[in-house]
Amino acid sequence: MPDLPIVQAETAIVVTASRAEQEQSRTPASVTLMGEEPATRLGEPLLVNLLRLTPSASIASTGPAGSQSQIRLRGAEANHTLLFIDGIRANDPAAGNEPRFELLNADMASRVEVIRGPQSALWGSEAIGGVVAVGGQPDEGFRALGEAGSFGFGRIGGSASTRSDTVDLALAGGYQAAEGINAFDGGPGDRDGYRNAALRGRVAWRPAAGLEFGASAFGIRGRSEFDGFDPVTFLRADTLDETRNRLAAGRVSSRYEGSGWTITAGGSHLRSSNRNLLDSAPVNRTRATRTSGQFQLERQLETGRVRHTLIAAIDADRETFRARDVAYGGFTDQDRDRAHQAFTAEWRAETGPLVADLAIRRDVFNRFQDTTTLRASALAEIGSGFSLAASYGEGIAQPTFFDLYGFFPGSFVGNPSLAPERSRGVEASLRLRRSGLAVAATVYRQRLKDEIIDVFDPVTFLSTTANADGRSKRSGLELEAGYTVSPALRLSAQYAYLDAEERTDPLGRAVKEVRRPKHSGAIALDGTRGRLTYGASLAYTGTRTDRDFDQFPAAVVRLDPYWLAGARVAWRVTKAFELFGRVANAFDADYQDVVGYRTEGRSAYAGLRLGLGG
Incomplete structure (x- = not known):
């Protein structure tokens, strides 16, 4: 259970592997942690590029930086990962309940925590593949940076943080933009x-x-240009x-x-808005809100040599769409709401x-x-x-507003009779932690x-949604290792094998x-040596398939490794x-994550960074 990209202290705290904080070395869950220092040394401007390094x-x-980016943990679907930002449930109800990873500026993340495997018994819907938690307290003092480089890229960002016996204050953020490349895999064209x-x-105030x-509180505002589908030929x-x-x-x-008692209570409100335009003309838009409340009671006690932690929690939320x-x-207009x-x-x-x-958790919709999970x-x-660790977990994902009520004339009709998706999973791991070495x-x-x-x-040429018969299967192996040689060199490596299939074939066969x-x-x-600080990464993505919808019926095509x-x-x-x-x-790889959409080649950047205090 090594951290990325370094092995941190044995007392590193995990906040989402349980409803109560616990030491990383004492959690059975599969966890990856990243702090502010290693993330800064790697220098990635968007968080999705750091998550690429996790098992x-x-x-x-779907194209160059800033394009829609989906993450599938352990073979789960794109809307099967639950995202928290500073403790706020942040999956976008106006975008199919997906986490908007392409919008996550790395300047707003002081800490990233990834929990793999079904976690709905703790956190509810969408936690089938796992949970990603972004937030944390920035390093104390003031930090600022500026950077520019290839493809018209520019970036400014920074953070400020102070702590005392009674008050903690923190602020972080940034702005970045790029002219990009032509994403369409069909020759020269406009930049996206x-x-x-x-x-x-x-x-935080402690009176x-x-x-x-x-x-x-957090706020994100993004604008992305992309190549889509011809409105005549589709x-x-x-x-x-x-x-x-x-x-x-907020x-x-x-x-x-x-x-021995801990009582927590809180509430949050999220708003999202997505507008799509074609040649500056409005096409459609979606808006959503989520208002949530939480109450949790925690009791710690000991019976003999056993220390117990007992937790009871109530969560409630209401979403509008x-x-x-x-x-x-206006035929696709929708006004919907739901409570839970x-x-x-x-x-x-x-x-x-x-x-x-x-x-154990009971979700009432x-x-x-x-x-019940x-x-x-x-x-x-x-x-x-x-150490040996093992777990059994269940996950659920509620149908999206699009799944239930979506409507496009002559094309798609939603299905309000859908049931939530359900997942069951088991895992077992062997781990070693010894003097700067961590292997799992x-x-x-x-x-x-x-x-x-x-x-x-095929008769009406209409599409809809349905709960599939049979079971989709995902299984795999994860190997992780981290080693701190000295302050000048800290290493991590990971390999993952995945076998994932679904039963969406008309004849019920596995695909x-x-x-x-x-x-x-x-x-x-x-690492760091004298005045020099450095970081580097090398990520491998193997052969996989995608569906080419330029053909009818859609053809399965092979995407090359890179x-x-x-x-x-x-x-x-x-x-x-x-x-x-x-x-x-750096190797100028020519690759595609989604068929038909190109990504950037080799690029170089330069910048400066200022740090005061801390």
Whole structure:
């Protein structure tokens, strides 16, 4: 269970592998952590490029940087990963419940935590493939950077943070833009660029011992140009499509801790907006809100040599959805809402080298059937730094507003009778932690039923959604290793094998899942020596398939494997000021994540960074 790209302290805290914080070395879950320092040394401007280095994360971007980017953890679907930003549930209800990874500016992430495997017994819907949590307190003091380079790229960003006995304050964010390249795989054409601005802030106030009040907020505004489909032939073309996205949320919370009890309560509100245009003319738009409330009661006690943590939690939320169009004369307009409550109970026990955890959750929906999910896990330290871990988990994903109510004249009709998708998974791992070395080998197996699929009627030429018969299967192997040689060299490596298939064939036969490589892996390093700081990564994506919808019926095509290499080197001119250079796609790989959409070749960048305090 090594961290990325370095092995951090044994006391590194994991916040989403349980409803209560726990030390990373004591959690049975498969976890990857990344802090601010290694992320800075690698220098990636968008968070999705860092997530590419985590095990079993399949990336699919529809073109150059800033284009729609989907992540499939352990072979799950793109809307089967749950995203938290500073504790706020951030999957976009106006975009099919998908996490908007292409909008996540790396300047707003001081810490990234990835939990792999079904986690719905803790966090509810969308946590089938796993959970990604972004946030954390930036390093104390003031940081700022500026960078420019290939493809018209420019970037500014920074953070400020201060801490005292009673108050913590933090602010982070940045702006970046690029002219990009022509994404259409059909020859020269217009460039498809992007703009991205992001800001997040948080404050914590401790007026008395054991009592804390907090507030956090973030805002993201993005604009991305892309090549879509010809409105007459419905084939991919060098179009002047553009999407404009806004995602903003705020959260308030309170926490009391004393006499073995911990009580937390909070609420959040999220708003999202997505507008699509063609040659500057509006095509359609969607808007959504999510208002949530949480209450949690935690009790710690001991019986003999066993330390128990008992947790009971209540969650409630309400979502609204609004769709408007110009292209279809308003026929696709939608105004929908839904509500949901959940009740979670978790028990964790620790005694000497043993840790056990059990969680159960009941989700109550007002638009479709209720569900119950379970998670059970255990970890045993067996000596000499070795440990064994195993877990069973269940996951669910609720139907999206598009799945339930979507409508496009002569093309698509939603299905309000859908049931949530359900997944069950088991995993087992052998781990070693010893004097700067961390190694882990994990095998897993998951089964997905009631998968929501598109169904085409050849008589009416209409499509709809349905829960598929049979079970989709995902299984794999993850190998991870990290080693701290010295401050001058810290290494990590990972390899993942995936076998993923679904049952969407008209005859019920198993079909290999698209956009999921059977083999993938990455190597990363970073370090510092004197005034020099450096970081580098090499990621491999193996052969996978995609569907070419320029043919009828859609044909399955092969996408070639590729290597992506990047490096960053910085020279500290003074104690507060450094110059750096960065290269991306250093081997100039010619690759596609999605059939028909090109990505950038080799690029180079230079910049400066300022740091005061801390």
